[in-house]
Amino acid sequence: MQSHPPISASRTARTLAKLTLALALAAGTGAVAPVAAHAAVGYERGPNPTESILAATRGPFSVSDTNVSSLVVSGFGGGTIYYPTDTSQGTFGGVVIAPGYTASKSSMAWLAERLASHGFVVFNIDTNTRSDQPDSRGRQILAAADYLAEDSSSTVRSRLDSSRMGVMGHSMGGGGTLAAADSRPSLQAAIPLTPWHLDKTWGGVRVPTMIIGAENDSIASVSSHSEPFYNSLSAAPEKAYLELNGASHFAPNSDNDTIAKYAISWMKRFVDDDLRYDQFLCPAPGRSTTIEEYRSSCPHS
Numbered sequence: 125m126q127s128h129p130p131i132s133a134s135r136t137a138r139t140l141a142k143l144t145l146a147l148a149l150a151a152g153t154g155a156v157a158p159v160a161a162h163a164a165v166g167y168e169r170g171p172n173p174t175e176s177i178l179a180a181t182r183g184p185f186s187v188s189d190t191n192v193s194s195l196v197v198s199g200f201g202g203g204t205i206y207y208p209t210d211t212s213q214g215t216f217g218g219v220v221i222a223p224g225y226t227a228s229k230s231s232m233a234w235l236a237e238r239l240a241s242h243g244f245v246v247f248n249i250d251t252n253t254r255s256d257q258p259d260s261r262g263r264q265i266l267a268a269a270d271y272l273a274e275d276s277s278s279t280v281r282s283r284l285d286s287s288r289m290g291v292m293g294h295s296m297g298g299g300g301t302l303a304a305a306d307s308r309p310s311l312q313a314a315i316p317l318t319p320w321h322l323d324k325t326w327g328g329v330r331v332p333t334m335i336i337g338a339e340n341d342s343i344a345s346v347s348s349h350s351e352p353f354y355n356s357l358s359a360a361p362e363k364a365y366l367e368l369n370g371a372s373h374f375a376p377n378s379d380n381d382t383i384a385k386y387a388i389s390w391m392k393r394f395v396d397d398d399l400r401y402d403q404f405l406c407p408a409p410g411r412s413t414t415i416e417e418y419r420s421s422c423p424h425s
């Protein structure tokens with residue numbers, strides 16, 4: 125089993141870059157352009173992002189996929205891996221997505237493929253049973269992340285930077301996302317989507333986390349789930365709360381440009397350390413026809 129250090133390589137590199145910049149300024153060597161410092165440690169993949177690129181149903185990368193049977197894996201129920209066909213820009217960060225209670229991977233396929241088309245290796249998984257509870261789903265998310273890094277095909281592994289991983293999930297899969305982030309602080313990013321979990325306190329999470337709730341969610345109401353989860357993230361280095369205007373619990377199960385825009389931006393910013401995506405997250409977007417509320421820890425460090 126792969127070991128998981130508490131601090132990722134990219135996060136360490138980012139810290140060293142900031143320290144170098146501070147020392148240079150203190151020594152009187154003059155201003156150093158932040159973009160130059162970032163270029164040495166970030167993982168920019170794809171063209172400069174725009175609103176239109178994020179709004180498109182497919183990103184700039186062509187995508188292939190491969191199915192993984194539940195019969196050849198342990199700890200989760202198999203799934204589909206989506207990955208960019210491009211090999212010219214280096215390796216890509218990985219993302220694992222888990223479905224909600226009673227749902228299968230098909231409920232999140234739209235988002236998995238869309239994320240992959242922006243430069244990620246995405247494992248959209250099935251759970252062992254459709255009634256698995258959030259903590260079980262969290263363990264399955266991590267088992268899938270380990271499979272992606274260690275046992276997936278050579279075609280997939282040749283494109284994956286396993287030191288840069290994010291996790292996502294819907295409903296009980298969102299609760300599982302919180303549990304996975306709590307268990308593995310070396311993850312770069314977490315996005316629970318209309319999450320459900322009986323535990324409302326997640327002060328142990330040390331992973332940049334964006335919680336996406338839905339205003340009209342009658343299954344995991346934001347007042348009982350998403351908002352308490354967000355408020356409890358006292359140790360997360362960065363956090364955000366996006367509430368979808370007029371949306372239901374099942375908003376993440378079909379094409380949704382708002383979910384896609386902010387999920388892609390969060391993963392790009394923290395899995396890829398790509399500062400180009402800060403413009404979509406900070407300053408916090410205002411209320412609109414699609415956004416009921418947005419809170420965050422802007423500006424990002």
